[in-house]
Amino acid sequence: MxxxxxxxxxxxxxxxxxxxxxxxxxxxxxxxxxxxxxxxxxxxxxxxxxxxxxxxxxxxxxxxxxxxxxxxxxxxxxxxxxxxxxxxxxxxxxxxxxxxxxxxHHFDTAQRGFSFRYSSPLDMRMNTSAAITAADIVNTYTEEQLTNIFRLYGECANPKRIAHTIALKRQTTPITTTNQLVDLLSTVILHDKEKKEMARVFQALRIEVNDxxxxxxxxxxxxxxxxxxxxxxxxxxxxxxxxxxxxxxxxxxxxxxxxxxxxxxxxxxxxxxxxxxxxxxxxxxxxxxxxxxxxxxxxxxxx
Ligand SMILES: C[S@@+](CC[C@H](N)C(=O)[O-])C[C@H]1O[C@@H](n2cnc3c(N)ncnc32)[C@H](O)[C@@H]1O
Structure with a gap:
């Protein structure tokens, strides 16, 4: 902080x-x-x-x-x-x-990884000794699981497309930082809705990380x-x-x-x-x- x-x-x-x-x-x-x-x-x-x-x-x-x-x-x-x-x-x-x-405190502490405004590891754990981070979810959940999370917890406009883009990218490069995720999302999210949609994706991941x-x-x-x-x-x-x-x-x-x-x-x-x-x-x-x-x-x- x-x-x-x-x-x-x-x-x-x-x-x-x-x-x-x-x-x-x-x-x-x-x-x-x-x-x-x-x-x-x-x-x-x-x-x-x-x-x-x-x-x-x-x-x-x-x-x-x-x-x-x-x-x-x-x-x-x-x-x-x-x-x-x-x-x-x-x-x-x-x-x-x-x-x-x-x-x-969570949103404003860059290294916790809750905010797309900062560059940091993709973490999002409220309990910093918990086992699963947002990076684990992004890199290991199936495309279908990711789609469900983005639909259910983020109410994202295009959950399937976001999940598919992540699944393709991680085949070559693991997604481990907020910046990587933001760059990737900006290729599939409409520019005028960018901030709102990014926030939704981040919210969905955070809800899943912390169950x-x-x-x-x-x-x-x-x-x-x-x-x-x-x-x-x-x-x-x-x-x-x-x-x-x-x-x-x-x-x-x-x-x-x-x-x-x-x-x-x-x-x-x-x-x-x-x-x-x-x-x-x-x-x-x-x-x-x-x-x-x-x-x-x-x-x-x-x-
Ligand atoms: C919205 S803030 C609460 C702010 C507080 N009412 C205040 O006046 O400052 C939510 C807090 O609850 C904690 N929290 C969220 N889920 C929790 C859980 N399942 N068990 C314990 N703490 C949790 C978070 O770490 C965070 O500090």
């Missing part, structure tokens, strides 16, 4: 905190600590008995940890929420926050088990695939989004939806923090 670079600016801070409906003596988990913006705001609402466990799988976030005995930094993947809470002797949580995806959808699904099930009745599940999403998963889970209580009904036709869900209409950033917030423009906030309460 460059000196004086902002680690992250939290999106929708006010509505997120309001959505958490903090009990001052409660036990909370912020599953995506990052720069600690949301965590700090949660801490400010806790009294001496309150506790906060903040997770991040990226050890860089540890540098932002809060110096407070009520605070615990958990270096790990939130998919193991239950295991970690068990380890810390916590049987139930009063609220769980997840601000999904990557931080500014973001797998981790999200596992975490949602764990969150349902860990929440106390009345506890809040507050989630910020940044693209339609993860938002759909969260929306369906909050409505149904299961990953498939299968709505169960009772004898009288009433929906059986373990959650009460707090905001039927998704909450997004105001124009003022987007003006001061353009990266908040795609944030969607969903809040549910365990019945």
């Amino acid at each position: 460059m000196e004086n670079q902002v680690y992250h600016i939290p999106a929708l801070l006010g509505p997120t905190l309001e959505g958490m409906a903090i009990r001052p003596d409660g036990t909370y988990a912020d599953l995506t600590f990052g720069g600690g913006g949301h965590s700090k705001a949660i801490m400010q609402q806790l009294n001496q008995r309150g506790r906060l466990f903040s997770f991040d799988q990226d050890i860089d976030a540890y540098a932002n940890r809060l110096d407070d005995t009520r605070f615990c930094f958990v270096h790990g993947n939130f998919r193991y929420l239950k295991n970690f809470m068990h380890y810390y002797g916590v049987s139930a949580l009063d609220g769980i926050l997840a601000d999904l995806g990557v931080s500014f 973001e959808m797998g981790a999200l699904k596992q975490m949602l099930n764990a969150a349902l088990d860990m929440l106390r009745p009345g506890g809040r599940l507050v989630i910020l999403t940044y693209h339609s695939i993860e938002d759909r998963i969260v929306k369906n889970f909050m409505r149904s209580g299961n990953i498939e989004g299968k709505i169960e009904k009772d004898f009288y036709g009433n929906t059986l869900s373990p959650f009460l939806i707090i905001n039927n209409k998704v909450i997004t950033a105001t124009p003022e917030e987007v003006e001061s923090n353009p990266r908040a423009r795609s944030a969607k906030l969903r809040i549910a309460q365990k019945k």
Whole structure:
């Protein structure tokens, strides 16, 4: 990270905190600590008995940890929420926050390989000791697997063509840097849509590298088990695939989004939806923090 670079600016801070409906003596988990913006705001609402466990799988976030005995930094993947809470002797949580995806720190740190703006190894791992990098995926996945990733996670306009171009190129030269990928993509992406499409390809690879959808699904099930009745599940999403998963889970209580009904036709869900209409950033917030423009906030309460 460059000196004086902002680690992250939290999106929708006010509505997120309001959505958490903090009990001052409660036990909370912020599953995506990052720069600690949301965590700090949660801490400010806790009294001496309150506790906060903040997770991040990226050890860089540890540098932002809060110096407070009520605070615990958990270096790990939130998919193991239950295991970690068990380890810390916590049987139930009063609220769980997840601000999904990557931080500014990831995009703005050239050598991490998340951004097509910089030249670097094609990495994109949030957990730098994880086994698979973006280069591994680009060079070893089948053309069909790549097409699926670009279609599903990137919603790319031309997933097949992009995958085919990669498959041809790597027969002669392995693709190991962001620059190589960018040069290759610029041969198949329409010039006027270049930045948007590049961002989509990079997003798709990042989601696959970090198994973001797998981790999200596992975490949602764990969150349902860990929440106390009345506890809040507050989630910020940044693209339609993860938002759909969260929306369906909050409505149904299961990953498939299968709505169960009772004898009288009433929906059986373990959650009460707090905001039927998704909450997004105001124009003022987007003006001061353009990266908040795609944030969607969903809040549910365990019945
Ligand atoms: C959008 S940022 C969160 C920013 C934070 N709310 C703040 O105020 O600074 C997402 C963070 O979650 C972390 N993260 C993403 N997926 C994770 C996972 N499955 N387990 C643990 N941490 C994860 C990322 O490393 C990143 O630091």
